Amino acid sequence: MTTFKALFNQMGKKKRRSVYLLALLQLVAASVFALWALFSNGGAFSNQDKPIAWFVMVFTFAPLADMAYVVLSAWQNEKEYSSQTWRLVPVSSSKFYLANILSAIVNGLYLVLIQIGMGVVTFLPALISNDVRTNIWEINQAISKSSHAGDFWQKLSDSFPIGEMLSALLAFLLFAIxxxxxxxxxxLSSRTITDFLPDKHSKLIRFVIMIVLIFIFIVLTNNLGSLLNQLCWGETSNGLVAFAEGNLMMALIDIILGSINIWLLKDFHEGK
Structure with missing residues (x-):
């Protein structure tokens, strides 16, 4: 039997190509627009802001690259579920499902780290500007005064509570799943239903089934959310408790959907 780690690594390597491609496209697009801002007289940046044009453009295109990755990785996931090569790997359906999803999420986080690195690199040319260096020096002085006054770390802790930040990270991971x-x-459900129907007009039938399933899923999700809100907890001003409630609901839905998907993969869906 193939181990989960080996399967996860192989799936991750395949998805990493998309990460590098999207990061490269983001950098190229940001560079083109930054050059336009630097050399155009009526550009989007004033003379004072032009040193940070490259940095700003990198982060302007970051959400587009992230959304493109979500779409592309979701498409890759579904291809791997239908790939006969991947399905012949001696591994359980549950490990195969988890490795596929988790490898997509880990590579998404890897893309974010690359974007942060590009942000740091593209900010370096801005240090040539005297205005930027002056602003950084003033910020550093303000931080030094606050830390000497003894209330800086308290203010930092109040502004960025560790517990809520970790809960927010967990919420992000659960939402990605x-x-x-x-x-x-x-x-998988639309393909499974289509397999029991005549082959004639199968694509049209699958499209109609997909629309019906999306509608049913939206209705069920709304009803489930309303039911959970009525059953417990209620409104709260405690950030950690609010995060815990939301994370518990998302985790419950993830487990339900994951169980359905693993069942469909194991008993009905075959690679082609």
Whole structure:
């Protein structure tokens, strides 16, 4: 049997190509627009802001690259579920499903780290500007005064509470799993239903089934959310408790959808 780690690594290597491609496209697009801002007289940046044009453009295109990765990785996930090569790997359906989703999420985080690195690199040319260096020096002085006054770390802790930040990270991971799980549920369930129907007009039938399933899923999600809100907890001003409630609901939905997807992969869906 193939180990989960080996399967995860192989799936991650395949998805990493998309990460590098999107990061390169982001950098090229940001560079083109930054050059336009630097050399155009009526550009989007004033003379004072032009040193940070490259840095600003990198982060302007970051959300587009991230959204493109979500779409591309979700499409890759569904291809791997249908790939006969991947399905012949001696591994359980549950490990295969988890390795596919988690490798997509880890590579998404890797893309974010690359974007942060590009941000640091593209900010370096801005240090040539005297205005930028002056602003950095003033910020550093303000931080030094606050830290000497003894209340800086307290203010930092109040502004960025560790518990809530970790809960927010968990919420992000659970939401990412939810997005991939929804796509997989719609794909596998529609394919499974279509397999029991005549081959004639199968594409049209699958499209109609997909629309019906999306509608049913939206209705069920709204009803489930309303039911959970009525059953417990209620409104709270405690940030950690609010995060815990939201994370518990998302985790519950992730487990339900994951169980359905693993069942469909194991008993109905075959690679082609």
């Amino acid at each position: 939810l997005v991939y799980s929804i796509v997989t549920t719609l794909n």
